Amino acid sequence: MNASRRHCPGRAARWQPRAGAALLLALLAAPAAAQAPDWRAAAPALPLRGPQRPITTPVAIGGAGWGPWRHICREQTDRPGRAPTRDCLTVAAVQPEPGGTRLVLVQDRTGLRMSVLRGTEGRISEFTALRADGTALPHDEVRDGLLAAWRDQFATLSLERRRIVVGEDFPMAIDGSSRGGVCRAAGLDAIAQRAVLVARCAVELAGRLRGGDSEARVAIFAHIAVDVASGVVLAQGYATRIETFTGNGRSKGVVVTPSRVILE
Template sequence: MMRILALLLVLAAAPAMAQPYADWRMAAPLLPLDAPSRAMRQAVTIGGEAWGPWQRLCREQTLRPGRPPQRDCLMVTEARREGDGVRLTLRHEPTGLLITAQRGVDGRIGAFEAVRADGTAPPDDARRAALLAAWREQFATLSLERRRIGPNDQFPLPVEGSPRGGICRPDGTATIGGRPVLVARCAVELAGRLRGGESDARVAIFARVAIDVATGVVSAQGYATRIETFAANGRSNGVVITPSRVVLE
């Protein structure tokens, strides 16, 4: 899931709009499944491989209600075996930033660092560091460690700003691009004071996710974020609902 605290700062000043959803969770984009999911009748073990065939990691975020989503991508320029895992070289398409990332067969993330074309570390730069941190958090939310998930199990999904993360429940099995995935629904709630302001906010997130069975990588997710802010007297300033999605292509 995206950087929720950063999104709050952008949306807090946006005017509340009438929402065309009987249930705000319907705003979450559908997953790009090859066919409707099937009921899950037995436990599924996810993970065991370090990476799949993906060439691009993209997120589409709606930063302003009523505006088209903004698309931002990392291109996989190299995926090289390293020990029992993989080392990826990623290029941020809008800026050209190069990133090296390690992922093990157990699903754990190792290094996630900016590099030059010759493999050396670039000089310190605050703007680049912020961009790198945002993508590091995004990459971490897509990587689940190897585990066995039963039809009635609950399991966590990392979410920035929430110590517990999202709570997910299996919804069935399906395929994306011919690869088996575990389909689940996740939810998380956050509350607190907006950073740098005096408004309190309540944030609820509902997500549809597809977890690649072979790798434990979340290969697709579509989620809706509901943000309600409150004045100092406790009165609601209104509700903003935004859809977003993250996909591996």
């Protein structure tokens, strides 16, 4: 999940967390079928094998550096009614290193090559642009912006090694929020023969729009599937609710867009 670059590109100067504990807990609750249409229902479903099993004991996630995935793809709908756009990274190389695993990622659309070092605990300690010969590229404003967007995206896919206990919330990195998102485990399942922990995540952000007095409030609700062996989030399906306001606080309207990120 990435709010500031992917959902309101170029609009919000800075997001600040606005949700208190009660609101985040309400967002994490599953939508009730008997109620009026809930914007969270726009979040795409995960490609789970099913049936989902309850969590009865603490689940240890992480430890493995990576998995069999060769593509990281995100599908994003910028406006309601439009077909989603798809942007992928190809995993060109996976190399174990002391203290972690190095990945070479190539953006299919632009050819941008990126070197990523993921530590054994799941932390991303390096994310740089590369030439074809493997040497680092000099700074470039446009390329650096694209690199930063993918770095933020990758950070949401890499959870640190931890034990997840039933009923306890755990954090997820969210670009633009110092607090990040809050996730709650929902059960155990599988995707493509990989054991996954299924969870619901939520965050609310707010920020003033550039070039005026208007503000926007963003709420994100997501279903995620975390690969148990590696701690990598191999599937996300989320809905983003954006409400904008005039300078006097009157709502200008609400837009809800679905997006998903999946490792293939």
